[in-house]
Amino acid sequence: MPPDDAEAQDAIAGDHPFIMQADGRSWLFVPQGLEDGPLPTHYEPHESPFGNPLYSQRANPRRQQFKRPENPYNPVADEPGAELYPYVATTYRLTEHHTAGGMSRTVPYLSELQPAMFCEVSPELAAEAGLEHGGWATIYSSRSAIEARMLVTDRIPPLEIQGRKTHQIGLPYHWGTRGLTTGGAANDLSSIALDPNVHIQEVKAFSVGIKPGRRPRGEALPRFVEEIRERAR
């Protein structure tokens, strides 16, 4: 801990977490440098089943969108068709793998510790969607559909949001088509909508649907995704 009369960099304690800031602290008021400053606010994710309770601007107006046929967005909030992608998916890492797995799914000692793409849901969602622990599920967005083994767990509870019970789906994003262990790539499901400051795509919250069983193969896969997209239109 620096003494009270410390100045300049000497006053920055080792446990001040905002290491990119000159003072090691987070700033509420950011006078320059941010595309969407100077004060923080709440926006819903680009794809979300909800409107913004704070004010009428639903999602960040400065986010970068790419309206191209290969990057379709799911209908959101109360838009028609949003109910076809009713769940909130979030992607995350496991300690055993590194990013998309290119450097860890080739290593036997790491692959054996997390040897299959899986997806985590609550017992409530499992019951609602007819999913079986240990079985297969197909998770889909308007971009693609992937399959994963089902891990039913109380760790991913439904959330009560705006008076509505909302289910979450947890997706590790470490799998792909090559290596010792292969499996569905969660990033196939997410869209390209970038935050305005550091231009990272929104993969921590987006909307999906889920159903039991393995995904369609070959040409049947894009047909399956397209068919749901048609219904949502």
Next chain:
Amino acid sequence: MSALDSYGAEAQERVGFFTDTSVCIGCKACEVACKEWNLVPEDGLVWTGESYDNTSELGANSWRHVAFVEQTEPEVDALRWLMSSDVCKHCTHAACLDVCPTGALFRTEYSTVVVQEDVCNGCGYCVPACPFGVLDKRHLPRKDPPALPLLTKKEDGRVWKCTLCYDRLKGGHEPACAKACPTDSIQFGPLDELRERADKRLEKLQAENWNGARLYGRDPDDGVGGFGAFFLLLDEPEVYGLPPDPVVTTRDLPEMWRTAAIAAGAVVAGVVAAFVGGSR
């Protein structure tokens, strides 16, 4: 004479592990570090669906096993995720040592229990003798596993288990798992020191109302004479898949042999009596 006395001047202070599961974060670095150092082969790419545990149990190809236990506490509607890195207990009274006919299993100068891979003949007597299911004969999960170049790709049928990194101890290093553990959940050191440290830690946790906290295998007067590798658990041992009341499986052997000898004596006496009686 204890095994240690035979080491004479080479005898060392007894060392072991204190695995404090209350700070384990389930990263499995211990499992990987162990395999890297000891050239333990991959154990198969099997997804179990048992929380994040795809190792399942200790075995010839897994000398550390991190258990993941998801618990819901209905009273508070809260969930906790227990993680605990299991290992060979390096028992004070080790049944595996008692039954090994080749002397492959031996007590080292550090009072740890080690299998000598060049002596073990794969008879498997020690497998059922261990009260914790630690010992296991090596089978490889696949015909051609993508093993490290140094690993044999043959099924060898011998038993393999934690050596408490005997080779590292000889070089003055701590075991690989303890070295790799980022939270010091695995602590290595002289057993007396570890016991003291564990008592303090338990006191602290109890003062903070961790009611389930307990030491497992710390005491010399439990079933196996105390563990060289003992644990701090946050709940009953059964919750982690550990036996609540481990017993040296060879404990009753002397008594059984005595009983058998008495019975054999009685048979001999009977036969003799029959002959003597018959000749009359």
